[in-house]
Amino acid sequence: MSQKNILFIMLDQLRADALSCYGNTVVDTPNIDRLAHQGVQFNRCYIQGTSCGNSRASYYTGRHVRSHGASWNGWPNRVDELTLADHLNPCGMNTYLMGKTHMKPDVAGMARLGVEPQSELGRFLSNAGFSQGEHDDGLHTVGVAGGYGGGGDPAYFDYLRKNGYAAKNPWATWANAVEDENGILRNGMYLKHGHLPARVDKAHSETAYTTDRAIEMIAQFGQQNWCLSLSYIKPHWPLAAPAPYHQMYRGLELPQANKCSAQKQNAHPIYQAFMELPQSQTYSNDQYREHALPTYYGLVKEIDDNLGRLFASLEQQGQSQNTMIVLTTDHGDFFGDHWLAEKDLFHDVVTRVPLLIMDPSSAANASRGTQCDEMVCAIDLIPTFVEWAGGEPQWQWLEGRSLVPVLHASLDAQKVDFDRDCVVSECDYGVMRFAKDLGRTSYNARMTMLFDGRYKYVHCLGFDPMLFDLQEDPNEHMDLGRDTGYGGVRSQLSEQMLDWGAGLKNRVTVSQETFNHRASGAAGKVGILIGYWQQEDVPVALQLDPEVSAS
């Protein structure tokens, strides 16, 4: 390869089962599927945080939420937390962003260290190392107290205005609004309007714009090695799709929601609280859900079409053979499954995300088109990228492992012994309105899920655990967390979680080299000879003559 590039595509709130390569029979996603055919499809990739912000922070740092601490949307990364750029730049790879990160600057941390937020370093730290490219978190809603976000208008506003969508906030007024049958402007946030097209041509949608910008950026990268984090906001809400995507899947037979009435009986208090949320009530209404799902599918299809354009451009620019393409998402979407909406609990539909990796190198030829059933994680991507780029992962920070052995396995050896006995995902629901009603403070509204390949165990601080047996109950309908017959299983998983917590990478300031030096007994050579009766008892190689040297 003349270059080594990584195109790291992250969709937002994408259910794995919305892709045809993961089994959807309504939506056809041939461009995404091509990554599966030309690369490896991972069937058990789990995210580490259950919302946008914390999940992305894990993708961008290669660390569990408990380690990076950015446990909710908009909670800043610590200024000294290494991110993708810190890991890839030493490999001679420049990192760029197009789209969303959901990161906020650690203003207090920067102020203490004298870093100007507007300086190059300040911008680097403010956005998880993505100081180059275009940042747009993609949510520009307006409410009774004004606009969401802040930090000025995104470039997309200007783009829309230039293309004839005049408004102070063309995102809210055009791209994510619809006009109803009476010509009244309606907010694309409300599901009722999902059958109406967004007030924007598909050529000017957020997805199209994001793709256009990515194509332009790649064209400008030239001969350098690059990693582009291409982060679409869709199919995340507002569920407003431009024509023809708004109606493409309307009137077809849709998959039923994965739920059963037994789930509502004697529900775990936290699960109960999530079920009572307005959004869960809405999506539990099958009529509403079936009105919204075609729009969601349309947004997925729109992304697939745009990725087709992107991949064609990559080919035209002669970069296909140099570029690893990775596609995943920050988390899924309940969309009515389990009587829930959104995310933040640990059922597979949220935590098990699609992951496709197409490695163009010849070393990956044998694995093309194969599927991997090993448990892998969002935090595995950075080690994978670093190894693929030829670098040395900084293991004092990184808590995942490289997937390169899977990508470079021969077809027979597709069952690489990955030797991972569990994956862990976390949720800090402290800012949810119900947290206080459940007696939680801002520091103890914590859930931790451990999945060992069969059982999914959820430790809930202050409550009984939840437990699901995915072998006997793949639909996750039966919470065994208080079932007296499963005490032994719970103990074992609890113990495994304790081990997990004790093995996290908190000693981040010590490189492996420094550690090895210390572990080699270096102290004894400089006179740290502890608890010897006399010099004669010390290993000869460490004895000084005379006992005390003034040197």
Place this chain on the structure above:
Amino acid sequence: MSQKNILFIMLDQLRADALSCYGNTVVDTPNIDRLAHQGVQFNRCYIQGTSCGNSRASYYTGRHVRSHGASWNGWPNRVDELTLADHLNPCGMNTYLMGKTHMKPDVAGMARLGVEPQSELGRFLSNAGFSQGEHDDGLHTVGVAGGYGGGGDPAYFDYLRKNGYAAKNPWATWANAVEDENGILRNGMYLKHGHLPARVDKAHSETAYTTDRAIEMIAQFGQQNWCLSLSYIKPHWPLAAPAPYHQMYRGLELPQANKCSAQKQNAHPIYQAFMELPQSQTYSNDQYREHALPTYYGLVKEIDDNLGRLFASLEQQGQSQNTMIVLTTDHGDFFGDHWLAEKDLFHDVVTRVPLLIMDPSSAANASRGTQCDEMVCAIDLIPTFVEWAGGEPQWQWLEGRSLVPVLHASLDAQKVDFDRDCVVSECDYGVMRFAKDLGRTSYNARMTMLFDGRYKYVHCLGFDPMLFDLQEDPNEHMDLGRDTGYGGVRSQLSEQMLDWGAGLKNRVTVSQETFNHRASGAAGKVGILIGYWQQEDVPVALQLDPEVSAS
């Protein structure tokens, strides 16, 4: 009070039972005891890390080792980790150091953030916020590969030379060396020489020098509010005491080592490895131990005498009524107990440390001379200091709690309901030579101890746990970690440890104010209205008219 000052005295490797106020009948420590008589004596204060560096990092950050990550001697604090100075400066209190910290700079972290190590900020970050005063880690040994430490000669070298102790390294040649009966220079590191006086007058010992400097510094502080971290290296080895302290307790009846032969039967593999260390072998020899203990006691007595000078000076300077005095240590010393030497395991003699707090304010009058049996922690000191100084603790970082309610309790209410159900202490033994033999890597040589007031449970990653019942076995001779009769106890403690880990303060970049704002439902006011069917379903106060605002 015209000023509010804190004199924070930390001794190094001090056993609680070496002080007369904690029951020693050989050594008399009247000056230290006076703090107990005028303040509160804490009988169950536990440290969070079992070595100098990690324990101090917990004292200096107010956080558990798992949170700050500086898990061994010389492992740097992260550059963005707040320390004592960061917490006290906003209260209008300036922090100073005299003596040891055992901190090293996070060179890589500073380089990434563009901080020059020699700048004021660099020096602040390099030494846990102690940029003012005099830093001397107190170990200046010499071995076959040269001197320990680095970073230039301490001021104490020059001081010794000026006082007639000519040498390139007068610490090793004079202050911590002895001359034997044949006039041969001997290394004070070897216990055999403990009956000989250090080659320095008691007026010029490290302890005396450290005290002199503290007296000078306090005299210069003037009218500002100050916190002086006065950190003695002694009674830490080398066990070389100046006359007359070297022989003051020689020939007296000494306490026996707390050990029994049953401890050696079927010992836990990690405990076994610690017992096999050379220093453990030495101290398990009663003859050697009884030769060393009088020297240790002498060093304690020397400190007590010097603290008498310091307290008298404080009185003379009119600062006694303005100054809270705190005395503690980073950890204890096995000194042959349990067939061990040094530290790094969790028996009370190491983890339960002396803590005396004398609050001069009238609010503390009722508690003077009382003892507190609540479980308290090293990490409680920063919240105590901040509250006492009139500030607001930054709870997003701090994992302890303020002891001011104990200090300000009335005598009857001495049993303040402290509502703490456990204390936790940690050890990362990865650099110990035996770690590799036990199959440990650099990231999983971790032990975590939880003490609930009765049981002491030690989670050992990769091994069975240890368990001690301090009610039935206060000497901690019987490890019940594999006793089948205690499975239920172990499960409960393991669960408690899981809760502890899940509740640690990792969300450090978010202030309570920011959190509360988010938790108040701020997002809905700026249009984040998730999963509603139509505007009419939204709470009226959040509805816009029309649905979409261009503002």
